[in-house]
Amino acid sequence: MDIEISKETPEYSHDFPQHLCNMCGKCCKAITTPYTYEELQKLAKEGQEEAKVFVDIFKRYPSTEEAKKAVPDHVSNILKQLKKNNPNLNESKVVFYYCPHLTEDNKCSIHSIRPDCCRRAPRNGWSLFPENCGFKGWQFQQKERVKSTVRKLKEYIMELELLPQNTYIPARNMTAKELIDYIKEKIKPWNKYGAELW
Ligand code: SF4
Ligand code: SF4
Structure with missing residues (x-):
């Protein structure tokens, strides 16, 4: 038996209703993964597809502080959620990335060939998206x-x-x-x- 999500509510009539995006651009400006930077590089070298795409597309912020400066509310929210699962989390060890393909007016400059992770974001209700994300109700x-x-x-x-x-x-x-x-x-x-x- 697969876990299936019914689609009975018209407003959210398919699994990835991209029209809900209000194009704040925050999710493209700060993203993190459960892996360390080194683990991600290693996985990419070993051919893991998602890691390869991630390493190809995203750039690393030099520090958590820099990420906070770029998208304060989103980064703080991510850190807060991560701390719920790990109260001893060292904030400075969390690696944040940004996408260089986001334009100044928050458009995706590679929209037609954007990777699957972007097409399917937010992946599920628990993905760490900003408070004002248009997908909040959907999540x-x-x-x-x-x-x-x-x-x-x-x-x-x-x-x-x-x-x-x-x-x-x-x-x-x-x-x-x-x-x-x-x-x-x-x-x-x-x-x-x-x-x-x-
Ligand atoms: S955070 Fe949400 S509303 Fe903002 S760009 Fe990303 S998906 Fe769209
Ligand atoms: S590829 Fe496009 S949608 Fe994906 S993170 Fe970059 S700007 Fe955003």
Whole structure:
């Protein structure tokens, strides 16, 4: 069973409604990744596609302070969110990047060939975007949809746990135990956002 996000609300009628972008340009001016600069370089050299694109496109700010100067609210917000997960975070160790392809009037100068990560941003409801981002409502909605789906999957697990674990589930061509494990794997990526408590 895949985690699917329904599309019943007309205003947000597809997964990446780019028209919601108000072109503030902040997400192109400050971006960070969970990797250190060196790890990112290494991954790119090893051929990891996302890392390669990232290294090709984005430029590194010389320091967190420089990033803060460029986009104070966005960078502060990112640091605040990162600190929630890691209270001992050393702000100065967080590497921020900017995109040199953003024009002065906040347009993408390589729009038609912009990388996939830009086409699909914000990737999900938890992506760290600025407070005034046009996708704020969309992100909220995405989070609620994912939470609802995960809750339904957990209910399904509870139903499956009531069965003898070797019961065959024809629709899935699995035993109850196999299906439970499969669903748990599907939920796992959301644990970093708190899915264990949903
Ligand atoms: S932060 Fe949001 S509104 Fe601003 S440019 Fe990025 S996607 Fe658009
Ligand atoms: S490639 Fe375009 S959309 Fe992507 S970060 Fe740069 S300016 Fe923004």
